[in-house]
Amino acid sequence: MAAAVAINGNASSGDWEGRYYHVDQILDRPGPRTDPSFLAGDEVKDFLRNKCKILVIGAGGLGCEILANLALSGFKDIHVIDMDTIDISNLNRQFLFRQKDVGHSKANVAAEFIMNRVPGVKVTPYFGKIQDKDEDYYLQFNLVICGLDSVEARRWINATLVNMVDPENPESLKPLIDGGTEGFKGQARVILPTVTSCYECSLDMLNKPTAFPICTIANTPRLPEHCIEWASVLEWPRVHGDKKMDTDNPEHIQWLYQIALHRAQEFKIEGVTYSLTQGVVKNIIPAIASTNAIIAASCCNEAFKIATSSAAYLNNYFMLIGTDGVYSYTFEHEKRDDCPVCGGESLDITLSKDWTVERLIEILVERQDIQVKKPSLSSPGKQIYFQAPPQLEEATRPNLEKKVSELVADGGEITVTATTLPFNLSLRVKYT
Ligand SMILES: [Zn+2]
Structure with a gap:
């Protein structure tokens, strides 16, 4: 490569310039499909x-790939956030980490590795949670890429970036590129907060709810996961009292497995295994290095295109399904008018006049497009039910048995809040 640069007479600006010779083939001249705003060449x-600052959220399976791809394609000011430490089970695919790194911060080790490997690139790590940072922090970036395995963290960053958009200030709109994988499946999407559909708009597309309603677990299990949740959520505390469950302790997992298996046999449900038990209680999502590589590469190509305008970017959802041959599909996921994050309208909900507040809470917890745990409810000027603090919970507890129709008029509004919900959800109630 250095030789090629020398032939072209461009080697004067330093050795590292030569590293990007092949990338520059894209940046030096417009092509037939480049964006009209593309400024080819030095600019x-x-x-x-020198100017583009990019934030990578997650330094795990996707994050390692994303960091390497960004550094190798010419991004030089990269920040990375991850709250996890390196586990031995990460080493098969999180290739920036070695045996000696086990127990250390993923963000710190990944940053160090990239900087050693690609001179001239600065990676600034933060070992902690995305929620530790405020708007001012997120405002400094041009782009955000997420390689996360947590729905909750994605919802938080999505809501934060949507709320940050100030129509008076175009700089406040930060494109969010989100990648996700599960086994042989994955998706990459480009979210332009307030412009395109957001992460919350597509919540109902997730395969399985992350939390099962307690009444299903207790009374009407249908899936092996329901039996495992029954063992861990209800039976463990009942049998062991205050003794804390340790999901890394094989004896604890074995106990849960036996209890869940017994429950499954009782309800004629198949599929409870030791590894599924471990997967459910530790919330493990299967991960394959090659799927991560495909999805991370797609995300980074989009980041490169958005940062440089050198080609049209994804609009807006790319799906990869590798479970039955290889199938991929790209489509424009549409905004939901009643999206609680980017839509302006409140969510309509139809209730029977007889339904109690407790029933409403159960319905909210079960709804796939809302995904809320332990919601608190209020209506303008009135507390309906609060999960915390304890005094308020006690004071509002009698309302659980009351009919919603006694507390809120037809067409009235209920505000739903929860610690897992990074925004207030507004419901418009109608009665049948
Ligand atoms: Zn939305």
């Missing part, structure tokens, strides 16, 4: 290499 290279 775009200067932006990518």
Whole structure:
């Protein structure tokens, strides 16, 4: 590569310039499909290499790939956030980590590795939670890429970036590129907060709810996961009292497995295994290095295109399904008018006049498009039910048995809040 640069007479600006010779084939001249705003040549290279600041959220399976791809394609000011430490089971796919790194911060080790491997790239790590940072922090970036395995964290960053958009200030709109994988499946999407559909808009597309309603677990299990949840959520505390369950302790998992298996046989449900038990209680999502590589690469290509305008970017959802041959599909996921994050309208909910507050809470917990745990409810000027603090819970507890129709008029509004919900959800109630 260095030789090629020398032939072209471009080697003067330093050795590291030669590293990007092949990338520059894209940036040096417009092509038939480049965006009209594309400024070929030095200006775009200067932006990518000296001005563009990109944030990577997650330094795990996807994050390692994303960091390497970004550094190798010319991003030079990269920040990375991850709250996890390196586990031995990460080493098969999180290739920036070695045996000696086990127990250390993923963000710190990944940053160090990339900087050693790609001179001239600065990676600034933060070992902690995304929720530790405020708007001012997120405002400094041009782009955000997520490689997360947590729905909750995604919802939080999505809501934060949507709320940050100030129509008076175009700089406040930060494109969010989100990648996710599960086994042989994955998706990559481009979210332009307030412009395109957001993460919350598509919540109902997730395969399985992350929490099962307690009444299903207790009374009407249908899935092996329901039996495992029954063992861990209800039977463990009943039998063991205050003794804390340790999901890393094989004896504890074995106990849960036996209890869940017994329950499954009782209800004629198949599929409870030791590894599924471990997967459910530790919330393990199967991960394959190659699927991560495909999805991370797609995300980074989109980041490169958005940062440089060198080609049209994804609009807006790419799905990869590798469970039955290879199938991929790209479509425009549409905004939901009643999206609680980016839509302006409140969510209509139809209730029977006889339904109690307790019933409403159960319905909210079960709804796939809302996904809320332990919601608190209020209506303008009135507390309906609060999960915390304890005094308020006690004071509002009698309302659980009351009919919603006694507390809120037809067409009235209920505000739903929860610690897991990074925004207030507004419901418009109608009675049948
Ligand atoms: Zn939305």
